[in-house]
Amino acid sequence: MSRGRIAILLAVLVISGIGVLFLRGAPRSVSLAPAVPGIPLESGVKGEGRPSDPVLLQVPASGSVVQGPIPGLVPEEQKKWLLLGQILESKNDNDPRIDTELKGLSPLFKSTLAGRYAELKPERFNERGTLVFLVGREIVNPADVDFMRTVLTEKPCLSVSDCSRTPVGHAGEDDHREMVNETTTRYPQLMALRALKQRYGELLQDSSGQGDLMRQIRETLEEATRSPDPRVAEEAKAILKLK
Numbered sequence: 001m002s003r004g005r006i007a008i009l010l011a012v013l014v015i016s017g018i019g020v021l022f023l024r025g026a027p028r029s030v031s032l033a034p035a036v037p038g039i040p041l042e043s044g045v046k047g048e049g050r051p052s053d054p055v056l057l058q059v060p061a062s063g064s065v066v067q068g069p070i071p072g073l074v075p076e077e078q079k080k081w082l083l084l085g086q087i088l089e090s091k092n093d094n095d096p097r098i099d100t101e102l103k104g105l106s107p108l109f110k111s112t113l114a115g116r117y118a119e120l121k122p123e124r125f126n127e128r129g130t131l132v133f134l135v136g137r138e139i140v141n142p143a144d145v146d147f148m149r150t151v152l153t154e155k156p157c158l159s160v161s162d163c164s165r166t167p168v169g170h171a172g173e174d175d176h177r178e179m180v181n182e183t184t185t186r187y188p189q190l191m192a193l194r195a196l197k198q199r200y201g202e203l204l205q206d207s208s209g210q211g212d213l214m215r216q217i218r219e220t221l222e223e224a225t226r227s228p229d230p231r232v233a234e235e236a237k238a239i240l241k242l243k
Contacts, residue, residue, distance in 0.1 A: 004007070008198070014217065015038070022211075030106055033233055035049050044139065048103055054073075070108075070109075070112050070240065072108055073106075073109060073112070074106075074243075075109060077105075077106060077108075077109050078176055080101060080102055080105070080109065083097060083101060084102060084134075084224075088091070088127050088130060089090075093125070093126070093130070098130075098134075102134060102168075103137075104138075105134065105135075105136070105138055107143060110134075110135045110138070110143070110144060110147070111143065113131045113134055113135055114131075114135065114147040114150070115130045116131065117132065117151075117188075118150075118192070119216045122154075122163040123157075123160070123162065123163055125157075125160075125184055125185065125187040126187065128188045129187040129190075130146070130191050130243060131188075131189045132147075132151055132188045132191040132195070133191050133195070134149055135195075136148060136191060136192060136194070136195025136196070136198075136199075137146075137198070138196060138197070139195060139199040139213075139217075140213075141213070142212075142216055145213065145216045145217055147219040148192045148195060148196055149224075151189055151191075151192040152189055152192050152193070152220065152223070152224045152227065152232060152236075153223065153227070154188075154189070155222075155228075156185075156186075156229040157183075157185035157186070158185070158230075159185070160181045160184055160185060165183065167181070169187065186229065186231060186232065188234050189229070190235075192238065193224070193232065193235045193236065196217055196220065196221060196239065197239045197242075198238060199217060200214070200217050200218070200221070200242065201242055203217070204242060204243070218240065221236045221240050222236075222240065224236035225237050225240070
């Protein structure tokens with residue numbers, strides 16, 4: 001091989017190495033996904049109602065979602081709490097342990113999830129949505145419905161980067177991204193609506209003495225129909241029409 005070709009080959013290898021280092025140092029993105037049937041969204045659902053990952057969006061991060069052991073939790077649930085922290089930090093929404101190990105949660109564990117949800121910044125859409133999902137797939141008592149109500153009655157988020165500020169207007173090729181962003185900012189609410197729809201449908205078929213729980217879910221959905229967020233209001237109305 002000539003010296004000229006050797007020099008060219010070395011240059012290519014150096015440039016490739018720099019590119020790999022650059023990519024490894026790039027910030028992680030947060031995967032977010034639509035989650036409510038009946039609303040035109042971009043993806044299906046994986047696992048037991050968990051959203052798939054059609055969109056990658058970077059959102060502000062601030063502090064760990066799960067912090068330290070929780071007083072009062074039995075050792076088995078302390079392990080679940082730490083496991084949840086690992087999964088959320090990894091940004092892996094499709095971790096199979098969500099459906100195998102983070103189930104059968106006690107009222108105290110779910111109360112802890114609700115409390116942590118309230119502490120997270122509104123822009124932590126993916127993490128907050130996951131906490132809503134974990135409580136929402138096991139709605140068995142009034143406290144669970146109260147948490148869904150709290151989520152649905154939150155002040156609408158105005159922007160992916162800052163929920164308190166309206167984003168600058170976009171046009172043309174940015175329109176699609178803005179539509180995705182609108183789903184992102186409603187992610188916890190869409191997860192709550194999905195959970196309520198599932199449980200409400202089950203109780204319509206067989207209340208099994210849970211009339212009070214069904215009534216509470218109906219009242220929560222009726223309140224959601226008056227939401228200042230038109231998408232939340234429309235979906236709540238659609239759920240109430242189930243027979």
